[in-house]
Amino acid sequence: MPRSIWKGAISFGLVTIPIKLYSATEEKDISFRQVHPTDGGRIKYKRVCEKCGKEIPYAEIAKGYELPDGRLVILTSEDFDDLPLSTTKAVEVVQFVAEEEVDPTYFAKTYFLQADGPGIKPYVLLRDALTKTGKSAVVKVALRSRESLALIRSKDDVLLMHTMLWPDELRDGSFAAPPSEVTVSDAEVTMAQSFIDALSGDFEPEEYHDSYREALEALVQSKAEGVPLEAEPEVQEQAEVVDLVAALRASVEAAKKRREAAAESKAV
Known part of the structure; x- marks a missing residue:
């Protein structure tokens, strides 16, 4: 069984549904290493501070945000954990919509939602209600250091959550x-x-x-x-x-x- 990547709760009106979140997809690709072709040695990179020249362990690296005036604001992992944001541990339902109303261009990643502990019965309640009404729930959730819109829908016996991009993250395609x-x-x-x-x-x-x-x-x-390797037959170019x-x-x-x-x- 896969390991959950997030624990929280869905706020469904006055009903709270404790849940665990699991990634529903995995990309399968061949993994390559960067090597020196002469001797096959692996190419390694060091994290070096540009000011002191020291190699910095990954655990000691913080995130910095450069302001327009050039000043650098340094944020630690504790700063992110203490963000005053309700969606860091709660999935807030903001609207119910027909699934076909949401442009698939918005979808980013898909997750399985699993009921956690006492959340089984309210989980089944939300799942069956969404199925019978033909609706999906638009929610807000904070995952991986960013807040996202998401769509929760029922599929078979499971609730799925599709994280979504914000409207200003979609490019204008009229040029095409x-x-x-x-x-x-x-x-x-x-x-x-x-x-x-x-x-x-x-x-x-x-x-x-x-x-x-x-x-x-x-x-x-x-x-x-x-x-x-046996060569593939050449594909003839098609005429205009x-x-x-x-x-x-x-x-x-x-x-x-x-x-x-x-x-x-x-x-x-």
């Missing part, structure tokens, strides 16, 4: 929009819809895998065994698309063949 004078025809939109229909289906994430990580693992294994309808029609046919092939492989 194509020029307004660029338009497409009804026929092009219809063919695009046909392509979407050809690839539509239920989302089954277990059918997808990280091809890049698999390729890296194969490369590392081949290097370790001294066996050359002039007729969108014709290109989409060909894409639809290719998509149908891929789905038929996938269905046949499942049936075997």
